[in-house]
Amino acid sequence: MMALPYITEHTGFTGTVYATEPTMQIGRLLMEELVNFIERVPKAQSASLWKNKDIQRLLPSPLKDAVEVSTWRRCYTMQEVNSALSKIQLVGYSQKIELFGAVQVTPLSSGYALGSSNWIIQSHYEKVSYVSGSSLLTTHPQPMDQASLKNSDVLVLTGLTQIPTANPDGMVGEFCSNLALTVRNGGNVLVPCYPSGVIYDLLECLYQYIDSAGLSNIPFYFISPVANSSLEFSQIFAEWLCHNKQSKVYLPEPPFPHAELIQTNKLKHYPSIHGDFSNDFRQPCVVFTGHPSLRFGDVVHFMELWGKSSLNTVIFTEPDFSYLEALAPYQPLAMKCIYCPIDTRLNFIQVSKLLKEVQPLHVVCPEQYTQPPPAQSHRMDLMIDCQPPAMSYRRAEVLALPFKRRYEKIEIMPELADSLVPMEIKPGISLATVSAVLHTKDNKHVLQPPPRPTQPPSSKKRKRVSEDVPDCKVLKPLLSGSIPVEQFVQTLEKHGFSDIKVEDTAKGHIVLLQEAETLIQIEEDSTHIICDNDETLRVRLRDLVLRFLQKF
């Protein structure tokens, strides 16, 4: 989502973007925060010479190891964000969206965040599931819809947890313990985080925990340009929430308990550290603020303010950044650092359960998932294990999915269907011939009744539109069946032919009517009557042949 403006605004993109409403709204908040953080500290100059490979090579690590620096872009503006968001068409879970008639696309709840989706892309005969960040844990969003992923030809699996060894429950416990420990010892806690997502669950855990941990008097501050909107938006997306939270709305109660934290003044939120916050600020306290990379945003101020005291603690919960790299510019640091990444996305055990449940014919996933992580090469349990083995792809690789499109569905108009006279040729199988016009538009095929036979040409020579339609000849029936030679000969004899001789040929038989100097050549797929200029005889013989064949 965060890259959307780059795609829609800089690549000549002219299409439609489909997204659920919370995705768009929360995405807007996240981008707004980012833009706000960046624009707060405008740079007078921008340096780009260092991107020259010869110079970059000389820079210290990690700069010299950065890849594809030439493609790095400046952050987008709010204008670009708005323009990108205007291209979004909102969709709801299970809604079927036709794409040019070729495929149907459906978003399904992925259980990871408000409005987060997995997608089904299907035609009449093929089904591809695209699984992105999904969660089977019971957190605030609607649970993951697994049933709709069944019967897929291909399941594209992405967005697994970044920390497969850390169990979110344990991490939340760790978060709470360390938070309480610090505050009880008179220290402050800093939680670098995004303004939406896991923070809702953390606030909910703390809501249950603060009274029992004797932290009721400790202020919790949430500082972000979008803090207010994020907290309020979360309360209005009732239809996107888990069942428990949905049912609260009917009581009516706010679905998230952070409303109560705000009401009781335990949680306070501010757009930035300037203004009201500086008046209210009281220590020891707990601060949630961005950006989790520690490179910009209000978090920087708190790192500077609290970094020197060992009483304070910074707790990293977002799994996106290496906490050691994030901390590098602040070293030496007296502050305690706790890393408890909370990533609720699928881990490998959950993936193997999911695959057992959904049973796709093929699994396609990034290469990294098909082998244990490099740092833990012995952990054979930290990779996708499925039969047949998953097809893997690398960055920017184009992959042919392992199926072929063999059939198309064609609709038949009711009046045309009415005119059909099916004939049973085998028990259970009936055939009928259809003469129709195949009408193809937007990848949809429709059989329409053929146009009426053309009127006798009027006196006017002017061409009419209907004349463009190809002429339809009066149709002869189709024949099927085979001709048993002996019975055929008997029938000929009954009808007065004599002196009949049968010759076997490579492909069938030749029946010679010597008297009439006529020859009937019977082969598997054709029958020829060869008689010289005796049309009456030919028609008689033809009718006899037709007796043995079925017409439809």
Added chain:
Amino acid sequence: MDPECSKLLPALCAVLADPRQLVADDTCLEKLLDWFKTVMETESSLHLLQDHPCLMELLSHVLKTQDVSPRVLSFVLRLVGIFAAQEDCFQYLQQGELLLGLFGETGALSWTAWNMPSVRSGWIQGLCSLAHHPSALHFLADSGAVDTIFALQGDPSLFVASAASQLLVHILALAMQGGASGSPISEAAAWPICAQKIVNHVEESLHSKATPQVTQALNVLTTTFGRCHSPWTGVLWGRLSPPVACLFERDPIPAVHSLMDLLLSVASPQELRTQAFGVLLQPLACILKATTQAPGPPGLLDGTAGSSLTVDALLSSKSACVGLLCQTLAHLEELQMLPQCPCPWPQVPLLGATVTILRLCDGSVDPSSSMGGRLCGTLGGCVRVQRAALDFLGTLSQGTSPLELVLEVFAVLLKTLESPESSPTVLKKAFQATLRWLQNSHKTPNCSDLSPDALLFLGELFPILQKRLCSPCWEVRDSALEFLTHLIRHWGGQADFREALHSSEVPTLARQLLQDPESYVRASAVGTAGQLSSRGLQATSASPENPLAQQGLLMDLMHILSTDSEGFPRRAVLRVFTEWLRDGHADVIRDTEWFVATVLQAVSRDLDWEVRMQGLELAQVFLIQAMGQPSLHCPYTVGLPEATSPRPHPEFLQTLCRLPLFEFAFCALLDCDRPVAQKACDLLLFLRDKTTHCSGPQEAGDSPNSASVEAVLQRWREGEQGQPLGDLEPEAMLAILRSLDLEGLQGKLAKSSDHVEKSPQSLLQDMLATVGILEENEADCY
């Protein structure tokens, strides 16, 4: 049998024989059997049958018609067994063909009710009671019962099957312990037929291909050798050990764990035991092999790694792997504590394997083989295996281990205690194991001090403990506090430990948990705070934000005692207070009288009987400190001069009245909870004993004051306990003390509260009463 019961018996027998009368509650029948058993201990069962013809009528009725409920059928089978345990009665019943009719092939076995497990169980239990004399052995051999018992070993009901095995063991022991001749037989050839039959059966079963049969035979042997060790068991083992040893040659070895149980119960030859031990160690050997790069030093585990079947079992599925490991670890833990424990005990490889299992569970092992990798995946985060391994690790602390392994143990314990993934139950086990290793690491003969390694370990442990004390999960906070209390109890006096503890935040955090929302945690925190304070280790830094630390712990605990809504913390406070009083804690001896008075005042109003009990305990400690130990009521000390029990000072008696300890004890004497009343009674007896010489009874009896006390006591007995005794002189108190029949009360209280309801007469009446209702209903129908 007392005459009252004799009178009720005919009616009861009639009820039992009447199929229309349902005995709804079969515990009545159990109680009835128990009663018959007690009667038979002192009386002749033959006389009993002859004196009460109703009993014989019941038995013959059942034998003839069997139209009673399966419950009654089962009851009758067991009752006859109890009667026939005496040989003369056995003969009597035998003459009436009653025994064969019930236990023979045409008896219970042919009834339709035989389908009911309760009837089969009654049949077995009847025979078990009956088999107590040589005549019974002949009966068993002739009646074909033994074959039926063999069949019942495989009964679908586990209770029946197990009882059948027990019965076989019982019969075997009876036959071998002399049977007719009265002297044990050790020559196999001279064994009675019954015994030969059973032993042959067991031997055949051992050769059987079917695992259940082998298991049954092994269970019979295990029970037999577990019960007695006579010359004949030696002979029996001599005969059966070859087929048992043969079991080890089969692949797979059938009924491995039953086999282990047998070898643990029998003094088997060293060779066989080593072989058995090897089998037990196989899974651990596999684990070691799969995870070590270089072959280690030769150990007992080396020769055992071979069985491919063990490897298959470990790798086949998660549940198989977990089950096998848990069973193995539990067996080894049990084994280490037994005298049959193999010698030499392979401490080092076992410790290595256990540490490896724990590291496989936390994912920190780097396996050298693909099997190791798969084990890593299977065992990762497996709580059951972690718990079993931690239990066994704790047991292994008793052996001597090389330092580097001890350090590894400490490392894996730290990792487990630290890991956010560890579940509360795993943490509890890890705390227990840690405590055992700290106690046993580097035991030096004359020194209970912690070793330098243990101290280093503690340095790393305290930060983890701090975190655990703040856990959002109350079970974790609770077990962390318990662990801390144990640590302080053991090493609280040691300078290094004190220093390490003081430099951490642990004492402050523990103190804060006195206000935990969870009552169990508060109770544990009370214990910890009490222990910290006893050792002079309480949190020193009273921060201004923390008003709690500013006031004394004593006041906090008093506050908990008088206001906490849950019983556990209040009980914990009293335990701490009692300990403080006993040990002369500074805060207590500053003003002991005030202390005891305040505690007793709070306790006397408490709704929790255990708190009131503890209050009496505290009062007793107080009295003992002032008046000396209770004199021993021992017949041998009569002649000795009175111990130096000081005559209590009159002022002390004044104090007791002021406290008011007397009032508290009198009140407790009438407590509706029997243990409290008992304790109060003991306390008052002690007081009376100590004050015998204080003043004459006649003086006190005349005191008008004491009359009013008596009046109050009387009202109390009648249920108005609100009224205080008022200010009383010691003399009045003593007078009351003497006027009470404390011994009589003690006797009454010693009997359980249901002793009246438990009498046989009441049982019979109850049973008849329930059917009495039925009769009334019947009358209504006409």
